Amino acid sequence: MNEKEKAGSQYYLMGFFGILLLFSGLYWGLNQQQESLSQELTSDHSKVYAQDSETFLDRVRFVSNRDGVVDIAVLGSSVTRGLGATLEKPVWGKRLEQELSQREGIRTTVWNQGFNGYSTTDLVVQGKIQETIDLNPDIVLFELCLINNNRFPQNDLSHTKEELIAIMNRFREELPETLVVLTTANPTVYNEVYLNDGVLTYKQYNEEIAAFVRNQEWPFIDIFTLMNEKIQALDFNIEDYLDDAVHPNGDGYQMWFELIDERLNTPLSEL
Numbered sequence: 001m002n003e004k005e006k007a008g009s010q011y012y013l014m015g016f017f018g019i020l021l022l023f024s025g026l027y028w029g030l031n032q033q034q035e036s037l038s039q040e041l042t043s044d045h046s047k048v049y050a051q052d053s054e055t056f057l058d059r060v061r062f063v064s065n066r067d068g069v070v071d072i073a074v075l076g077s078s079v080t081r082g083l084g085a086t087l088e089k090p091v092w093g094k095r096l097e098q099e100l101s102q103r104e105g106i107r108t109t110v111w112n113q114g115f116n117g118y119s120t121t122d123l124v125v126q127g128k129i130q131e132t133i134d135l136n137p138d139i140v141l142f143e144l145c146l147i148n149n150n151r152f153p154q155n156d157l158s159h160t161k162e163e164l165i166a167i168m169n170r171f172r173e174e175l176p177e178t179l180v181v182l183t184t185a186n187p188t189v190y191n192e193v194y195l196n197d198g199v200l201t202y203k204q205y206n207e208e209i210a211a212f213v214r215n216q217e218w219p220f221i222d223i224f225t226l227m228n229e230k231i232q233a234l235d236f237n238i239e240d241y242l243d244d245a246v247h248p249n250g251d252g253y254q255m256w257f258e259l260i261d262e263r264l265n266t267p268l269s270e271l
Helices: 003-050 056-067 092-101 120-125 128-134 157-174 202-216 223-233 250-261
Strands: 070-076 108-114 139-143 179-183
Touching: 056 070, 056 139, 056 179, 070 092, 070 128, 092 108, 092 250, 108 128, 120 128, 120 157, 128 157, 157 179, 157 202, 202 223, 223 250
Parallel strands: 070 108, 070 139, 139 179
Antiparallel strands: none
């Protein structure tokens, strides 16, 4: 290789390394900018959380901005699964996914962890709590399965409370950054009925568990009470919102979703 060729080769190498350094610098700068944005989001969100003013929508926006998508698991019984729902008026979890995904800057995936006929005992024994944990959701909406806890045979209240504490402890230990919001289910035709060997009506069972949950200061939406009040205010009957004696119809699931939707901007401590 002559001197001219050597010089040309050196200039080529210098140019190549210069371009490489330029791209490395750009990558580092973008990475630092992203880390700075992530830290800013974390800082801002932590401030809101610390002030006890965080809302469900705050958490959704925070995670969606941070990760690009927010994963939500809805956990519970057949009224979470969607028995009685229609294509036009789907189950409340699906409606929530549709509503959130229409909002600017939010991408949402909702995993349906509703299981027909399950009580809280079934969720634990059949491994559905662990199955939900393994999904690693950002948010869990936990319908408490009280329709089935109240049925044949009726679960003892103290046992249900112990199970709820155990389940919440597992969520806290294995999903420490996940928001868990608890909810009761819809009213049924059995609101005021003592079922076989039952010592409480479905309404009494809900009231006892709702008081217990609030005493634990867990984020909580009392769908049972809210739906009862709204149906009465509209001067309708519970049966108008049921597909059968227990499961909501499309209108019932739509009302359930609307009650959640009305509270998306409510501080979690005030639900």
